Amino acid sequence: MRRPIDSLFGRLALLVVAVLLLSHFAWYALMRLERSQLQTRYAVEEATFLVDAVRQHVVRNPDQPLPSRVKLVDPASPEVPPETADMPPPLERFIEDVRERMPSGTQVRVGLPGRPPTLWVRASSDRSWIVVPVQPLRTPRSLDRTVLWLVIIFAFAVMAALFAAWALQQPLRSLAQAVARFGRGLPVPPVPERGPRELRQLTHGFNQMVQEVARTENDRAVMLAGVAHDLKTPLARLRLRAEMMEEVKMRDGVVRDVDSMTHIVEQFLVFAHDGADRSEPVEVDAQCERVVRSYRAVVSGAPAVQTDLRAGPAFQLPAATLDRILSNLLDNAHAYGAPPIVVATARTAEGFTLSVSDNGKGIAAQDLVNASRPFVRLDPARGGNGHSGLGLAIVERLVRRAGGEWHIGNHDGRGLRVLMSFPLSAVPEVRTASESAW
Template identity: 90%
Template sequence: MRRPIDSLFGRLALLVVAVLMLSHFAWYALIRLERTQLQTRYAVEEATFLVDAVRQHVARTPDQPLPSRVKLVDPASPGVPPENASMPAPLERFVEDVRDRMPAGTQVRISPPGGPPTMWVRAPTDRNWIVVPVQPLRMPRSLDRTVLWLVIIFSFAVMAALFAAWALQQPLRSLAQAVTRFGRGLPVPPVPERGPRELRQLTHGFNQMVQEVARTENDRAVMLAGVAHDLKTPLARLRLRAEMMDDMKTRDGVVRDVDSMTHIVEQFLVFAHDSADRSESVEVDAQCERVVRTYRAVASGAPAVQIELNAGPSFLLPAATLDRILSNLLDNAHAYGAPPIVVATARTAQGYTLSVSDSGKGIAAQDLINASRPFVRLDPARGGNGHSGLGLAIVERLVRRAGGEWEIGNYDGRGLRVLMTFPFEVLPRVAAASEHAW
């Protein structure tokens, strides 16, 4: 099961959202703190200004009435609030800031809660208490216009960042897909060189590597095909001359050797063939049944071949590819395995499987890694006349070219099994390519 967090885009998106959320939260907390401090400073300035204005009013125009909510109270009046013993921390800081702005010895008191907040101020030179209103000191509301703007800015920032992350991971995704195709042996078109400088350099290096590997592979295939093709004519003449020998024993030996050499040459040609299979797509179950039936009839001394075909009619592969896979695996099982040989197909949750297994001794664990390498024969058990060491290499190349994966190993201690898996998504491409060819 794929997890979004495993992808580059998922991790970039998570990182971007986390960083933006942290920065916006810190910004919002800073704004709230600054807003509280600003509100306190404004309240102090306003209260100090009112007290100074009242003093100037009393000194210059004592007969004029005071503004509403501003009054002078006699110190002996019973309504004077007592000395504040304990106050909330913001209110205590407010009183201290006001006292610092007043002359030395000024008394500053706050009216008890329950009514409009007022401040009582009396300097040593004042005859009465000066009572002025103060701005209520309260924390900003948790949900206000700041939060709305914060959400809008955060949303646009996340969308822009996700788009940037998507644009950054697209070249990497194209490169990863190209690497996957290259690993399966499929043709790899040049990957567009885009993105940051390091990514462009990586893509350029990959394109150069693919071109060099393709050029080397093509040169080897051309050389191998040329040598194999040139050998076919002398082998045909050699067989013709062997048929004309009088000594039957010598003739049969020479003919067997010529047939072995001809088989090796044909394997060379198949291995060197590197173009896409344009043959018609056929049902794998039906084709396996036909190939096994023909193999039983043609192969002399062939061991018992059993079939377990459960994939269904939706499992399609090119006919030529399937025939070459089955013929190479059946020949390999016939030459080195033991009966019974089982050809099986199945449908799984990931795709279709095709397997060929025998009941021989299998291959030693340390030799499995070399079993599918070209021109490698595992001596002494897997040598023999007429074999070039290309059978399993041809099967691996054909399976990967068809979009599948293969696995070779000893099956449950009963012999060698080659298991080929073809995902569902490769089958429509196989069928479409076949229909286009026709």
């Protein structure tokens, strides 16, 4: 099961959202703290300004009435609030700040709770308590607009960051897809060199590597095709001359050797062929049944070949590719395995499987890695005349070009089994009759 967090885009998105969320939360907390401090400083400045204004008013215009909510109270009046020792820390800091702005020895108190907030100030030179209104230090504030704008800014920041992460991972995704195609042996077009400098350098190196490998493969294919093609004419003449020999025993031996050499040449040509299969897709189950039936009729001394076909009509592959895969695997099982040979198909949750197994001695565990390498023959355990060591290499190349994966190994302690898996994306879609009519 694919997990989004495993992708580069998923991890970048998670990192970006986490960083933006943390930064916005820190910014919001700092803004709230700074606003509280600014409110306290403003309240202190306002209170000291009002107290100084009242003192000047009393000195210059003692007969004029004071502004509303500002009054002078006699020290002996019972209205004077007592000095409170236990106050909330914000209120205590506020009183200390006001006291620092006043002359030395000034008494500062706050009004009784439950009434409009007031500040009571009396310096040593004041005859009465000066009572002025103050702003509440913690005015109840709703988070309406602040939170709304914070959410809007956060949403736009996340969308911009996700777009940047998507643009950053696109070149890597293209490169990863190209690497996957290259690993399956499929043709790989040049990958556009875009993104950061390091990524452009990586893409440029990959394109150069693909070109060098393609050039090497092309040179090898041309060489093999040329050699194989040049050998076909001498082999045909040699077979014709062998047919004209009078001694039957010698003639049969020479014909068998010529047939073996012809088979090797044909394997060379198939292995050197690097073009895409443009043949029509066929149902794998039906084609397997036809190939097995033909194999029983044509190959002399062929062991029993059984079928277990359960994939259904949705499993389709190009006809030429499927014929080459089956013929090579059946020849391999006939030459090295033991009956019965089983050709099986099945449908899985991920796609389809095709397997060919025999009941021979199998391949030693240390030789399984080299079994599909070109021109490698595991003699004497799996040697024989007329074989070039290309059969399994051809099968692996054909399976990968068809978009599948393969696994070779010994099954249940018995013979060799080649298991090929084809995902649903690699299998052509089945067209209905109504669709094909259009």
